[in-house]
Amino acid sequence: MNSTPSAAPAPLSVDGSVELAHLHRSGLIESRHIGTAAVVTADGERLRTLGDVDATVFPRSTLKPLQTLALIESGAEFADDELVLATASHCGSPRHLAVVERMLAADGRTAADLQCPADWPLGSAERAAYRANGGERSRLAMNCSGKHAGFLRAGDALGDGDPSRYLDPEHPVQRCIVDSIEGMLGERIRATGVDGCGAPLHATSLAALARATARVAAGTTPAAQRLMAAVIAEPWAIDGEGRANTRVIETLGAIAKIGAEGLVVIGLPSGVGVAVKILDGSMRATTPVALELLAATGQVDVDTVAAFRAELEEPVRGGDAVVGGLRVTV
Structure with a gap:
């Protein structure tokens, strides 16, 4: 495996980035978020692009929906909540961990069979509660544990004789994932590295990632239809109650997925996808930028986006007063 993608087209650069949002306090801009973004249809039409959307990026966990398609295509059977956990970067709530434990137990396994690293729950509230109850870093609590449990189940369906190699x-399983990803992207994988959870991680362009997300949301394959039905039925499982991805799914009937290092994708059932990459890896502006771009291109109602942002974003405070906030500049 090549973990140094030197042969791939150039990665996103400062020159290839534009300002997408800024944080203002007391009338002055305090921080600026630069990066790139693309709104693309399932057939590849670019409705809006900002910055170099053809530069190479590691999609991180925004790749999970495409990985999950391969798990479905393996012939493995999943309940809806199990399928969404296989797609999730879950916050580590007891409900999430119970589903992963159920998946493992049904397959005759335990958390010791997972090869994701031991970690604390992703959500701050969930992490605090977990630690207060005496929990320690574990593979089960790691936010990718559902994906790894799904890999193991798909390996069984494919007749693999050595699950320790998954x-x-x-x-x-990984070869099927490559086929599934390339089919949805509409382009070859540009490079392969290693994700934070230890799984192979495949680089692509942001424009292709947006297109692939649109194709998933539109249900362009039977596997995509199955995944979308599960996501809509169990939106809590992909992130957590009240958290951004879950609320986008509940509000828009969409699929939404964050990825580490400043990434998010949202796919609408109408067949439009948006992908955002913040160059310095900050997550603060990702979902607001994505939603505003969907509104600006006429895909989502402006008032819906405004209400959603008011619900989820933290204002900038000076003492007890609100003195600023995040302003999307697209």
């Missing part, structure tokens, strides 16, 4: 790029 993260090997040549493992049948």
Whole structure:
């Protein structure tokens, strides 16, 4: 496996980035978020692009919906909440951990069979509660544990004789994932590295990532239809109650997925996808920028976006007063 993507087209640069949002306090701009963004239809039409959307990026966990399609196509069977956990960067609530434990137990396994690293729950409130109850870093609590449990189940369906190899790029599950990803992207994978959870991570352009997300949301394949039905039925599982991805799904009937290092994708059932990458890896502006771009291109009602942002974003405070906030500049 090549973990140094030197042969890939150039990664996103400062020159290829534009300002997408800024934070203002007491009338002055305090921070600026630069990056790139693309709104693309399932057939590849670019409705709006900002910055170099053809530069190479590691999609991080925004790739999970495409990985999950391969798990479905393996022939493995999943309940709806299990399928969404396989797609999730879950916050680590007891409800999330119970589903992953159920998946493992049904397959005759325990958390010791997972090869994601031991970690605390992703959500701050969930992490505090977990630690207060005596919890320690564990593979089960790691936010990718559902994905890894899904990899193991798909390996069983494919007849793999050595589940300890499930993260090997040549493992049948990982080879199926490559085929699924390239089919939805409409382009070849540009480079392969290693994600934070230890799984193979495949680089692409942001424009192709937006297109692939649109294709998933539109249900362009039977596997995509199955995944979308599960996501709509169990939106809490992909993130957590009240958290951004879950609320986008509940509000828009969409699929939404964050990725580490400043990424988010949102796909609408109408067949439009948006992908955002913040260059310095900050997550603060990702979902607001994505939603405002969907509104600006006529895909989502402006008032819906305004209400959603008011619900989820923290204002900038000076003492007890609100003195600023995030302003999307697209």
